[in-house]
Amino acid sequence: MTDQFNVGIIGCGGIANRHASVLSGLEVVNLVAFCDIAEDRAIGFNEKYAESQAKIYTDFAQMYDSEELDVVWICLPPFAHTNEVELAASHGVNVFIEKPIALNMETAGRMVEAVEKHKVKSQVGFMSRFGSVVENVKAMLDSGEAGNAGLMIGKYMCNALHAPWWREKGKSGGQIVEQIIHTYDIVRYFLGEPESVFCRAENIFHKTVENYTSEDASGTVIRFRNGAIATVTGSNGAIPGRWISQYELVATNLTVNFADANNATLYRTDVQPVQEEKLTSDRDLFHAEAMDLLNAIKTDGITRTPIIEGAKTLELVLAASESAETGKIVEF
Numbered sequence: 001m002t003d004q005f006n007v008g009i010i011g012c013g014g015i016a017n018r019h020a021s022v023l024s025g026l027e028v029v030n031l032v033a034f035c036d037i038a039e040d041r042a043i044g045f046n047e048k049y050a051e052s053q054a055k056i057y058t059d060f061a062q063m064y065d066s067e068e069l070d071v072v073w074i075c076l077p078p079f080a081h082t083n084e085v086e087l088a089a090s091h092g093v094n095v096f097i098e099k100p101i102a103l104n105m106e107t108a109g110r111m112v113e114a115v116e117k118h119k120v121k122s123q124v125g126f127m128s129r130f131g132s133v134v135e136n137v138k139a140m141l142d143s144g145e146a147g148n149a150g151l152m153i154g155k156y157m158c159n160a161l162h163a164p165w166w167r168e169k170g171k172s173g174g175q176i177v178e179q180i181i182h183t184y185d186i187v188r189y190f191l192g193e194p195e196s197v198f199c200r201a202e203n204i205f206h207k208t209v210e211n212y213t214s215e216d217a218s219g220t221v222i223r224f225r226n227g228a229i230a231t232v233t234g235s236n237g238a239i240p241g242r243w244i245s246q247y248e249l250v251a252t253n254l255t256v257n258f259a260d261a262n263n264a265t266l267y268r269t270d271v272q273p274v275q276e277e278k279l280t281s282d283r284d285l286f287h288a289e290a291m292d293l294l295n296a297i298k299t300d301g302i303t304r305t306p307i308i309e310g311a312k313t314l315e316l317v318l319a320a321s322e323s324a325e326t327g328k329i330v331e332f
């Protein structure tokens with residue numbers, strides 16, 4: 001493996017802009033191909049991020065056949081996932097993929113199988129795992145310093161109409177699957193594998209918006225195999241222009257109030273008097289997740305969020321969504 005990475009992007013929309021601006025600033029990355037079914041979007045990316053030096057595709061199968069890619073950044077909307085991961089893996093192309101990786105476990109399972117079979121590296125876009133305080137607290141849990149994690153309270157609040165596909169549950173999966181999945185992933189990251197989940201969800205604030213079939217208020221209770229409990233609440237009826245993603249963790253020796261993944265107040269509760277510490281960081285989480293993947297490729301290492309993690313957190317949010325629909329507890 002050379003020190004330079006030929007990168008292609010599939011899906012040149014909103015979030016791909018964030019990734020392309022990080023990637024275009026990395027000396028080790030050559031942005032060589034942009035693919036979008038809307039050709040003008042791929043052309044726009046080429047002009048903006050690659051001085052029009054990259055190739056344009058409207059079909060990713062052709063891109064894989066024609067280019068010598070090292071990595072592909074997959075930024076497709078949830079409903080558009082088909083076989084782009086399997087094709088990448090069979091061409092030996094490493095994969096970055098935005099969450100949710102699919103809308104059903106069958107597609108997710110095929111992705112995981114292909115990545116494992118062809119031994120390519122993968123990273124799912126759960127960037128909050130790269131928050132500086134999330135990283136510290138995870139290390140304290142793993143080392144035993146924090147004691148046992150017993151409770152998490154997560155909340156995700158925003159108020160926006162988003163893209164037309166986003167509002168349709170059949171295309172996005174709903175707010176839990178498409179968006180609050182970030183919070184469910186952090187809860188899983190800290191507490192381990194779920195045992196059961198119960199969720200209530202409603203469309204309360206957008207009943208009159210045409211084609212808005214997603215829930216916009218939800219509350220979920222999760223029990224984990226180790227006995228820990230979490231609640232995750234979310235809404236798309238909160239403060240316009242603000243995206244609030246906060247969580248609180250209670251462990252035997254440590255309570256943490258996260259303002260976000262980079263900023264939190266830690267309380268050491270195993271000492272008298274209780275020690276309080278504020279941690280702050282302005283780390284660029286998109287840069288961090290990209291560098292982690294490139295380093296794993298270079299060193300044959302392990303990424304923080306391989307595609308199996310994307311599948312496991314998908315299973316959790318799909319279970320929450322199913323519970324909301326059936327009114328029943330879903331057991332794993």
Ligand SMILES: NC(=O)c1ccc[n+]([C@@H]2O[C@H](COP(=O)([O-])OP(=O)(O)OC[C@H]3O[C@@H](n4cnc5c(N)ncnc54)[C@H](O)[C@@H]3O)[C@@H](O)[C@H]2O)c1
Nearest residue numbers: 011012013014015036037038075076077078080098099100
């Ligand atoms: N990590 C985050 O914080 C974050 C934030 C926003 C979005 N996302 C995720 O990123 C993904 C994309 O979201 P977005 O807001 O950028 O969507 P978007 O609609 O802005 O962009 C998606 C692009 O994919 C293109 N596309 C659709 N089908 C295609 C296909 N078969 N081949 C090639 N291109 C195709 C569309 O034409 C569009 O340009 C979603 O899964 C979303 O959940 C993640």
